[in-house]
Amino acid sequence: MxxxxxxxxxxxxxxxxxxxxxxxxxxxxxxxxxxxxxxxxxxxxxxxxxxxxxxxxxxxxxxxxxxxxxxxxxxxxxxxxxxxxxxxxxxxxxxxxxxxxxxxxxxKYGLSLESMLKDRIINVPNTLKVGYIVLGIFEHLQKLGIVFRDLHPGQLLFCSDLVHMKLTDFGMAQQAKRNKNTTKEANTYVYAFDAASVAFLLVCCRTDAKVMDKPELTTSAFVNELRGVKDTLLQNNMMFAYEFVDELTRQMRGNLSYAKLQRALSAGLVTFDPDDKFILTDSVPSMLA
Structure with a gap:
């Protein structure tokens, strides 16, 4: 139960x-x-x-x-x-x-991203920073051989002053197994699910789609789902994430590089600096300040 x-x-x-x-x-x-x-x-x-x-x-x-x-x-x-x-x-x-x-x-940490997104969206720099941080976390998990498998806004918690955001709840996480396909295009761990889920997280930050769909654990399914994400980006004025989703789609059939994904995401906004703090605006609850 x-x-x-x-x-x-x-x-x-x-x-x-x-x-x-x-x-x-x-x-x-x-x-x-x-x-x-x-x-x-x-x-x-x-x-x-x-x-x-x-x-x-x-x-x-x-x-x-x-x-x-x-x-x-x-x-x-x-x-x-x-x-x-x-x-x-x-x-x-x-x-x-x-x-x-x-x-x-x-x-003990503060409010979740899910709480921050209740009846609101967050601005573009904050959306990029959320995605950038999660990609960095997943890069470290990849080195440890861990697949998270359950990314959604409720799993991301903020400290009281918005300096830090942390990932929580590893109940669905698993030790990754090597892909049985040993071709050059697939000689990596099965991390595509985690990487693809970041694209859905960005959509959650900027639209009213607060529940993230979970694509099937097959490469073709990931690619098809990401095509749908690109349509959503176009419909919701989210072109800043277009290059990131393009790079993610290219990597689905090859070696996954979170560093390249971070660069592609950063390129979505000329003024974005990963070292900047989260920006406090009307879209961010004042109680987090």
Whole structure:
């Protein structure tokens, strides 16, 4: 059953303890998804030192069927050195009311891109910066052999001053397998899904298409979906992303280069500088300032 359709796993004020003695005092519920529920929590280390407020994700699993949650923990540990990936502070399993859970404690961040896009779009420089940062994250994941597989605006969180944006929720992520086709055009890992999803993310930032379609995991399907994206760009005055989508389409049948994709995206606006901060405008919620 989808975690968002279930009753709250825990209540406000409830204390969860790890075997090592770490303590988490549950606060307000922040949200839920297909695989877990997320709560604000006060984290106290085993030595009694308070480590502030964290976001606790609780994932329920059946006894003896913890492969998925263990895979997520392993991937998050691999991603620890990657800039702009949410930091995992603690993870452990526990039993509550005869139910098995994995607790993931993450650094607490602010609003999601999905929240920022509610009834609004964001400006072109901010859209380019969102895409540029995600491409950089995916380049690092590619080096680690990780495919994210679940990019959408709800997975991108901003700090309070808009200096940083981070990727969260690796519940769908997997270790990539090498493509069985060993020809020159296909001798790479299967990362096309992640790369193509960035094009859909850009569309989400500038149109009312707030839910991103997920193309099939075949090269021909990616190319067909990207043709549709180009039509959307034309219809919504998004020519700044046209060169990026063209470059992405060319790479679908060859070696994927996130560095080339970043250059193509940057070329969409002469004044775009990846080192600039996000711009605060009427399209960006003032509470993030």
């Amino acid at each position: 989808n975690a968002s359709d279930q009753d709250d796993y825990v209540r406000r004020g409830q204390i969860l303890l790890s075997d090592s003695g770490s303590k988490f005092e549950i606060g307000e519920k922040l949200g839920s998804g297909a695989f877990g529920q997320v709560y604000q929590s006060r984290y106290t280390k085993k030595n009694g030192t308070e480590d502030g407020i964290v976001a606790v994700k609780l994932v329920k699993y059946e006894e003896g069927e913890d492969a998925d949650v263990q895979r997520e923990r392993e991937i998050l540990n691999l991603c620890a050195p990657v800039e702009n990936v949410i930091t995992l502070k603690k993870a452990f399993t526990f039993i509550l009311d005869e139910q098995h859970f994995m607790l993931f404690a993450f650094e």
